[in-house]
Structures are given as C-alpha cells and as structure tokens.
Amino acid sequence: MEGSWRRAAHGALLLGPDGSAAPTIFAEMSGLAVRTGAINLGQGFPDYDGPDEVLEAARAAISSGLNQYPPATGHPVLREAVAEHQQRFYGLAYDPDREVLVTAGASEALAATILALVDEGDEVVTLEPFYDLYGAVIELARGVHRTVPLRRPDLQPDADALRAAVTDRTRLIIVNDPHNPTGSMLSPELRRLLVELAVRHDAILVTDEVYEHLVYDGARHVPLATLPGARERTVSISSGGKTFSTTGWKIGWLTAPEPLLQAVLAVKQFLTFVNGGPFQPAIAAGLRLPDAYFTGIADDLQRKRDLLAAGLTAAGFAVTVPRAAYFIVADAAPLGVTDAADFCRRLPELAGVAAVPISAFCHAEHVDEYRTLVRFAFCKRLDVLERAVAQLAALPR
Numbered sequence: 001m002e003g004s005w006r007r008a009a010h011g012a013l014l015l016g017p018d019g020s021a022a023p024t025i026f027a028e029m030s031g032l033a034v035r036t037g038a039i040n041l042g043q044g045f046p047d048y049d050g051p052d053e054v055l056e057a058a059r060a061a062i063s064s065g066l067n068q069y070p071p072a073t074g075h076p077v078l079r080e081a082v083a084e085h086q087q088r089f090y091g092l093a094y095d096p097d098r099e100v101l102v103t104a105g106a107s108e109a110l111a112a113t114i115l116a117l118v119d120e121g122d123e124v125v126t127l128e129p130f131y132d133l134y135g136a137v138i139e140l141a142r143g144v145h146r147t148v149p150l151r152r153p154d155l156q157p158d159a160d161a162l163r164a165a166v167t168d169r170t171r172l173i174i175v176n177d178p179h180n181p182t183g184s185m186l187s188p189e190l191r192r193l194l195v196e197l198a199v200r201h202d203a204i205l206v207t208d209e210v211y212e213h214l215v216y217d218g219a220r221h222v223p224l225a226t227l228p229g230a231r232e233r234t235v236s237i238s239s240g241g242k243t244f245s246t247t248g249w250k251i252g253w254l255t256a257p258e259p260l261l262q263a264v265l266a267v268k269q270f271l272t273f274v275n276g277g278p279f280q281p282a283i284a285a286g287l288r289l290p291d292a293y294f295t296g297i298a299d300d301l302q303r304k305r306d307l308l309a310a311g312l313t314a315a316g317f318a319v320t321v322p323r324a325a326y327f328i329v330a331d332a333a334p335l336g337v338t339d340a341a342d343f344c345r346r347l348p349e350l351a352g353v354a355a356v357p358i359s360a361f362c363h364a365e366h367v368d369e370y371r372t373l374v375r376f377a378f379c380k381r382l383d384v385l386e387r388a389v390a391q392l393a394a395l396p397r
Contacts, residue, residue, distance in 0.1 A: 024132060025360035029344060038348035039380075039388045041308075042356045044180070044326060046379040050245035050286070051293060057285040058249075061278035070277045072269060074102020074253070081284035082253045089212075090223050092231070098258045101265055104275040105250035106210045106239040111137045112268040113206055113235050113254065114172065118143040122171035127157055129361030129370060131180055131208065143171070147363060155184035155320065155329075159193055166197040172204050173197070175224060178211040181361050181375045182329050183322020185215070191222060195230045204260070205234040210252075211325040213243045213294045216302040219323055225255075232257055235264065240283035242326070243297070245379075249279040301326055301378065304385055308378040311389025316397045317374075326379040329358060333372040335397055340374050352391045 023031070029042035049055060066075075073079065079096040086092040094100055103109040110133055118124060120142035126134050128147035138145045146165045148157045166173060175194060177186045186194075198205050205224055212221045225234040239252035254264065305321070309328055312319050317330035337343045340357035348354050358373035378385060 025356055029354045029356050032345065032348050033354035036348040036352070036354075038352045038354045039384060039391070040354045041376045041378070041380065041388055042344070042354040044242075044377045044379060045247045046245040047381055047384060048245060051289065053289060054244050054246065054282050054286040058279055058282035061281045066278045066281065068277060069274050070102070070280060072274060073097075073100070073265065074274075075277070075280040075284070078102055078251075078253070078280040078284040078287075081287040082255065085287045086236075086255055090226050092223065092225055092236075092255070094255045095258075099255055099261055101254050101256075101261050101268065102280060103252040103254060103268060104272040105241060106208060106237050106252040107133055107250075108268065108271055108275075109237040109239075109252050109254045109264075110134070110174075110206070110208060112264045112271055113237070114138060114143070114174075115141050116263045116267040117204060117206075117260075118171055123167070123169045124172045124174060125162075125165045125170055125203075126174045127176060127179065128363065128366060129181055129358055130174075131176060132361060134174055135363070144169075145363075146170070147366070149366065149369065150179070150182060150184060153320065155179070155182045156187060156190060159190065162190070162193060162197065166201055166203060168201050170201050170203045172206050174206045174208065176208040177224075178209075178215060178221065178324030180208075180211065180325055181327050181356070181358060182320070183325040183327050185219065185221070185323045188222070191224060191227060195224060195227045198233055199229050203233070205230060207234060207236045209236060209238045210242050212238055213298060214301055214326055215298060215324045216305065217323065221324070235260055240286055243294075244283065244286040246279070246283070249276055249283070251276050251279050251283045304378040304380070304382065307382070307385050308376060308389065311385075311392060312376065315389075315392040315395050326377055328376045328378060330374050330376060331372055332374050335395060337372050340370075340372050344374060351395050353388050 026043045033040035079100040082100045083094045083096040114137045118141040123144045123146050124138045125146045128149045148161045148165045207224050215221050225231045225236050235256040237254045241247035309319050309321050312330045316335050320329045344355050344357045356375045358370040359367045
C-alpha cells in the first residue's frame with residue numbers, strides 16, 4: 001500500500017495515484033473499524049461525553065447568543081480561566097490579555113507556532129515516536145526535523161543523544177510530555193537538561209501538554225516553563241479536548257511571553273482566524289472545576305488502563321504500562337508479528353478490534369526499531385474495554 005503513494009510538492013502531503021490526499025493512519029484505522037464493526041481502540045477519542053457543567057455551559061452560551069466571531073485572541077473568560085489554571089496547578093503567572101492565546105485545538109497552536117518561528121533550514125528537534133502533525137508542519141515550514149528516539153524499556157531519550165541533537169542550528173525543541181503515543185513522562189533530570197540545552201543554544205521550547213491531567217500512580221505533570229530559565233523561551237500548549245472529553249470542540253490555547261505570542265498570532269489569524277465561540281466559555285467553566293474533577297478523571301482512566309493492560313498481557317502481548325495519557329504500547333512480537341502496520345490492518349478481522357502501529361509515528365529510516373509495536377487507546381467505556389479484552393483473548397498465538 002505504502003508504495004502507491006507519492007510525495008507532494010515540498011514533501012508535506014501524501015497524495016494517492018488519483019491526486020487525492022492520503023488519509024492519516026488514524027483516519028485509515030477508524031475507517032476500517034467502521035467498515036468492519038470493530039471496537040475502535042485506534043484513534044484517541046472518548047466514547048463518552050464530558051462533565052455536565054461543561055456541556056450545560058456550552059448550551060447556555062449558544063442560547064445567550066455567543067454564536068458570532070469571538071475576539072482574535074479568544075473570549076476573555078477563557079483567557080482568564082487559562083491564566084488561573086496555570087497559576088492554580090503550576091504556580092505560573094501569565095497575563096490573560098497579553099500572554100494567552102485561544103486556538104482551534106492544540107493542533108492549530110502547534111501548527112501556527114512552528115510556521116511562525118521556523119524559517120527555511122532551521123532545525124527542529126522532537127522526540128521519536130512523534131505526533132504526526134509535527135513532521136508535516138515542519139516540512140511545510142521548510143525546516144529540518146531532527147529526532148531523538150525514546151528507548152525501551154523505560155521509553156526515555158538518551159541524554160547524550162539529546163546533547164548531540166540540539167545545536168546552534170536548532171530553532172525549536174518540541175517536547176510532548178506526557179507523551180503520545182507511548183504514555184511516558186520525562187524524568188526530572190531530562191527536563192532540566194532540555195532547558196539547559198535550550199538556553200545554551202538559544203532555542204525556543206514548545207511544549208505539547210494536552211495530557212497534563214491524565215497522569216497516574218500518584219505522579220504529577222511538571223511543565224518545562226516552571227523550571228529556572230525556561231518561561232521566557234517557552235510556548236506552552238494544551239487543550240480542553242482530552243481533559244473534558246470534548247475532542248470535537250477543538251478548543252486549545254497557548255501561553256507564552258508576549259513577543260512569542262504575537263509572532264504566533266500573526267500566523268494563526270490566517271489559519272482559522274477564530275473558532276468555537278460558544279465552546280470557549282464552556283471550557284472556561286471546565287478549567288474552574290474543583291480539584292476532585294481532575295483527580296477523578298485520572299483515577300477513572302487508571303482503572304481502564306489497568307483493565308486493558310491485563311487483557312493485552314493475557315492475550316500474549318508484551319505490555320509497557322503507561323504513566324500518563326490514554327494509550328498503551330503493546331509489543332505484538334510474542335504473537336509472531338513482524339510488521340505491526342500489517343497486523344493492525346488485519347486486527348479488525350482477527351479480533352474485532354482496531355489499533356494503530358507505532359511505526360506511523362516515526363521517520364521511515366527508524367521504523368525497524370518500533371516495527372512490532374501497537375498503540376491501543378483506553379479512553380472508552382468500561383464495558384467496551386471488557387468486550388475488547390475478551391475478543392483479543394481469542395487471538396491465535
């Protein structure tokens with residue numbers, strides 16, 4: 001299948017033989033789940049709605065007439081709530097009028113940041129595996145994508161590899177922590193090293209923190225911007241989709257020093273301009289929910305993680321239990337699998353379950369290192385996960 005696609009101009013898109021854009025791996029696997037009736041543990045979206053307070057706030061906003069363009073930087077109520085959230089959870093002070101920008105999800109925040117801050121030939125360092133948007137937008141900006149692999153069993157980058165990757169040519173260091181697709185979290189030593197390297201080489205840190213509240217086993221998320229020397233060179237990005245189970249609303253934000261924010265806004269205004277007017281005050285209401293909500297969603301997902309991890313282990317996979325996010329990485333090699341991409345395309349027929357190969361998050365030259373790894377999402381109802389586990393148990397070994 002892969003051989004039937006060709007690179008488009010500048011390599012940023014994949015086109016099929018008929019000139020149409022190729023689907024992402026997420027769209028492909030979700031489409032396969034729909035066609036086969038399989039349980040979709042591939043794409044990372046919940047199959048349940050968010051808290052009533054958030055949903056009701058959206059209904060109220062629609063009824064009250066907040067259905068036209070919001071301000072360019074976002075409704076004040078959400079910018080203020082984001083600033084309060086950063087202070088409440090992390091002790092970070094941001095001016096809601098000058099240092100907070102509302103975006104069309106974290107995806108737009110990331111895209112606008114990369115396009116604003118990367119010139120042709122600039123190097124951008126990410127961890128690998130990486131969320132596929134990073135590579136695509138770096139290519140659109142004509143940047144050079146450098147990666148540092150996460151190594152098993154602890155899925156941490158090697159410190160010396162980080163030092164080698166970040167140089168005076170590095171413009172951005174994109175740090176996805178908690179990490180998608182592996183569910184790993186950086187150690188304190190590596191967080192400090194990343195800031196040290198950014199300062200030494202005058203690079204900008206861009207943090208993708210959308211799973212910030214989905215952290216397990218008593219751990220806590222630590223934003224890079226809280227470390228000494230980091231705030232003034234960090235664009236911190238998050239969204240409401242994962243925290244409030246509202247992925248379809250696409251309400252994200254970034255916090256950054258005003259000069260960096262203004263550079264991003266200059267690009268963002270020509271992408272979506274603005275978005276999600278009535279959903280912005282609803283997400284603001286979510287950010288102001290009591291602490292019990294945030295600990296509750298983590299506790300609920302931890303139970304689901306443990307259920308799926310046990311089921312995958314019983315089915316014969318070698319499982320890496322995630323510390324955060326809502327994905328489990330499972331090695332299918334013990335089942336005799338040598339190519340996870342092929343296995344994922346057959347899995348809906350084999351077990352009535354859809355998943356995503358980790359190789360989809362890697363550069364082609366590094367695929368071999370992750371060739372047998374599969375990502376399963378556990379942000380589903382318990383009864384759905386129980387059915388998936390039962391069906392996976394029937395896999396041939």
